[in-house]
Amino acid sequence: MNYSPLLGISAPEFGWTPPIRYLLRRARILALAKEFPNGNLLEVGCGAGALLCDFSRLGFKATGLETSEQALATAREIAALDGRHHQIASQAHDAWTGSFDVVCAFDVLEHIENDAAAIDNWIKWVSPGGILLLSVPAHQQRWGAGDIWAGHWRRYERPILTHLLESHGLNITHLECYGFPLANLTEWAGEFTYQKMLDKRGTFSKKMATDSSGIDRRSYSRLSKIIASAPGRLAMRAAMAAQFAAKNTDWGSGYLVAARKP
Secondary structure, three states: OEEEOOOEEEEHHHOEOOOHHHHHHHHHHHHHHOOOOOOEEEEEOOOOOHHHHHHHHOOOEEEEEOOOHHHHHHHHHHHHHHOOOOEEEOOOOHHHOOOEEEEEEEOOHHHOOOHHHHHHHHHHHEEEEEEEEEEEEEOHHHOOHHHHHHOOOOOEOHHHHHHHHHOOOOEEEEEEEEOOOHHHHHHHHHHHHHHHHHHHHOOOOHHHHHHHHOOOOHHHHHHHHHHHOHHHHHHHHHHHHHHHHOOOOOOOOEEEEEEEOO
16 A cells, blocks of 8 residues: 555555546645644545545544445555554444534535435534535536446536535535546546446446445556656646636536535
């Protein structure tokens, strides 16, 4: 397992190598998280748990929630190797009600058929004055093979996302569109690969697709070596600068939103 501040954790021995879109999103998530006071943090659908390690490094008392058995096992192995002491649970606990200063869910909401009910559940875990921090894929017209492979129900438009959160009494404090232009390009280029993977995989339920989508990154292993090289790191820094410059547009491939609970 390897770690760098720019690229985070890579653990190819567990099938986890971070794709480009994840790295771009991670950069913006951590930039926002640094503005929040350190406290109790919950990441819903933590997948391989790489971001939990980042949150622990920032000083948060981090907890993960992951219902996929495969992802849960990977997250616990990565946490142990990284020397992190955060907890990763397989189910929610009654004691969580109102106990987290920050509740996060990154590219999780689109996997849930009833997204309004999911928001209701997550809000319960946020303490008064706390933050709900979410990311979702943007622009329904970009629906493609990658969404089907991952088990998505939908992609989001800005007005739909803001209405969903505000209708639950949340006050949006930050909303940006991330990933432009590199994530857009990789999403477009990946359609052929995802279609081949779908053809090979055959019929999967959305739940089965969801359970594997956050951790099965073996197809990125060769690309991750290029990204980790000196030219690759330079290119990623340029891409992160470009997405920051375009964050107030709707040009990117995903939305990142923070909303405060009254």
